[in-house]
Amino acid sequence: MTRQSDTLETEHRDIIDALFGFVDKAVAPLEEKHQELLSEPTRVFDDRGLMSPEYLEVSRQVRELSAEAGFYSLYGAEELGGGNLSATGIVAVQEAMHHRYGPERTLVHESVIPSPFTNGLSPLLLKLDEDVLAERLDDIRRGTSTLCFALSEPDAGSDVFNLRTRATQVEDGWVINGQKQWISNAAHAAHAFVFAVTDPEAVKERRGGITCFFVDTGTEGFSVDAGIPMMGARGSNATIISLTDLRVSSRQIVGERGAALKLALGGISRGRLTMSATCIGLARWALDMSVEYANTRRTFGRKIGDHQMVQAKLAEMAMEIYLCHSAVLRTAEMVDAGKASVKETSIVKARCTEMVGKVLDEAIQIHGGLGLTNELGLEAGYRYARMLRIPDGTSEIQRRTIAKRLLSGDLAL
Ligand SMILES: Cc1cc2nc3c(=O)[nH]c(=O)nc-3n(C[C@H](O)[C@H](O)[C@H](O)COP(=O)(O)OP(=O)(O)OC[C@H]3O[C@@H](n4cnc5c(N)ncnc54)[C@H](O)[C@@H]3O)c2cc1C
Structure with missing residues (x-):
């Protein structure tokens, strides 16, 4: 089933469609070829928690293919030879990739378009x-290093x-x-x-x-x-x-x-917005799956989607996603307009990482025992979502930043 965002602007949709095409044509065959490796966490990570040489080799191939196709440096600055995508473009792409591919396509998420802290055209290079x-x-831009x-x-x-x-x-x-x-x-x-x-x-x-x-x-x-x-x-x-x-x-x-701290915070701030869009994509992926399951799984002689308690869960998930989605788009627009958005970025980072945890938790609940098996990737998504509340500033540190801004007179909302 195609799970394409229906809220993307046309200019970004073209990029996203091209990206989906690249993933299907160039990355999916590699995933298929290395299926045994990729489906076995102990082969992806060694016992020290580091990526294995086998995995690193496949990841390098994907990075270099993505660089050749022009996607690897899409988020990078023009001066560095990057695609210079706007903040609204970045959040649209990030959301769409996680909405379509869910949490488990590691190669797609880590190697096609990299996190600017660990790969590719970090803004610090400027x-x-x-x-x-x-x-x-050259080597950084091509994904070789x-x-x-x-x-x-x-x-x-x-x-x-x-x-x-x-x-x-x-x-x-x-x-x-x-x-x-x-x-x-x-x-x-x-x-x-x-x-x-x-x-x-x-x-x-x-x-x-x-x-x-x-x-x-x-x-x-x-x-x-x-x-x-x-x-x-x-x-x-x-x-x-x-x-x-x-x-x-x-x-x-x-x-x-x-x-250096000002420099670091500039990069981290961009990372926070990108992470928030990742959360929206993952939450939408989990909601799609929950709706599909609610429309097919039957108990007590009816679809579980006919039970009001399941309906309430789906509605709550959609409410949370919609509100977070709107806030992420608004914040990205502020960034593109060159407006100060420290408070707003902290608001969306804290709220979106917490939202995706709740949504995945409810998605597991709706799937019953199946949700705990990882047959559908929900269990992996839940663990991944839990992790997101710590890096790039914990939820508490985001609240500290929001409160500090408010107390210093920044009351715009
Ligand atoms: C997956 C992952 C990848 C990471 N990658 C990198 C990386 O590549 N490079 C890098 O430099 N770092 C990286 N980090 C580190 C990350 O930035 C820190 O873990 C994070 O900043 C929290 O610091 P800490 O773990 O020392 O927790 P602490 O700062 O010790 O915090 C412990 C607890 O106290 C709370 N707390 C602390 N201060 C306050 C306060 N003033 N008010 C209220 N509550 C407070 C925190 O919210 C938290 O709940 C990574 C972390 C993770 C989990």
């Missing part, structure tokens, strides 16, 4: 020294001013020491954005003092200590890394010295 970028850009974003640490997740990683200036550059935790893709990335304290006094006063360095992961002193197996890990591929006397040049500073 702030890189021209020569440093020039040497590496990938990235990681190393901000979080054992004692610094929500509270980034608690960073312990230090970069000390020496005669010919900087020396970085510290440990990072939860870093997606670090075990396979060619390059890392590493965030380190360069001005402890400014950090103590919470007014900056953190600098981002672009590091080649093959540099001496960069090591991956462990993978972290995780719930709902559809390719989250999280790691702990150590930076030991890692030497970098001043040309490897990304953006301005001491101003």
Whole structure:
């Protein structure tokens, strides 16, 4: 059954149709060929929770095919050779892909259009020294090499001013020491954005003092200590890394010295909106399936969709999705219009990640025992949805941001 969004604008529909065509023609045959590998989580992830070499090879093929077809860098900036898709375009594509393909098509979701933190044309690349970028850009754009974003640490997740990683200036550059935790893709990335304290006094006063360095992961002193197996890990591929006397040049500073948090938040903000659209797509996928099941499964001599309690569940799911969907579209329009949307992005990130959890929970309930078997992917979707409330700022941190904006006078709603 085709589950195509019926709310997409025509300009985005063309892109989406082309993407669906690419997935069906180029990715589906690879999925079919590697079906045994892809259906066995212990072959996709090793016992350290890291992607296996077999899986990485297929993922590289998809990335490179997608780059050739022009989809891989669709969300990237024009200056980097990307497709420069608008925020409304990105949310439309992201929603449509998850609506159509559900939670389990890992290759489709992770490798066709990448998360800008781990693959592809990260907005942070725009702030890189021209020569440093020039040497590496082609491979990044073509999906031959990938990235990681190393901000979080054992004692610094929500509270980034608690960073312990230090970069000390020496005669010919900087020396970085510290440990990072939860870093997606670090075990396979060619390059890392590493965030380190360069001005402890400014950090103590919470007014900056953190600098981002672009590091080649093959540099001496960069090591991956462990993978972290995780719930709902559809390719989250999280790691702990150590930076030991890692030497970098001043040309490897990304953006301005001491101003990295602003830079990081800019990227994270975009990620939050994209994640919200993912939630809408997944929730619609689960609702479609629940409606179909309610129209066919029979108990007590009638379809379960004739029971009022099942009807109420379907209605609640639709109500939640509709409201979240409208809010995501409105926020994307604000971003495209260049309006400040910090509060609005936090509102949709918190609400959409919570909404998709509730919708998947009800979808499992409507499917009874079948919902728990993962025959239809609902169980995997439920675990994936649960994961989304933590990265890119927890639900509590989003509420903190919303309240701070309100208390400082931003009451527009
Ligand atoms: C799948 C996954 C992938 C990730 N990938 C990356 C990555 O690639 N790079 C990277 O740098 N990081 C990554 N992270 C880390 C992620 O950003 C952090 O996990 C997140 O910021 C939360 O930090 P924490 O886990 O240390 O929790 P903590 O900050 O310790 O929070 C613990 C609890 O306290 C609550 N809390 C904290 N402060 C407040 C407050 N002020 N008010 C109210 N409640 C509060 C939190 O909401 C949470 O419920 C990833 C995480 C996950 C789960």
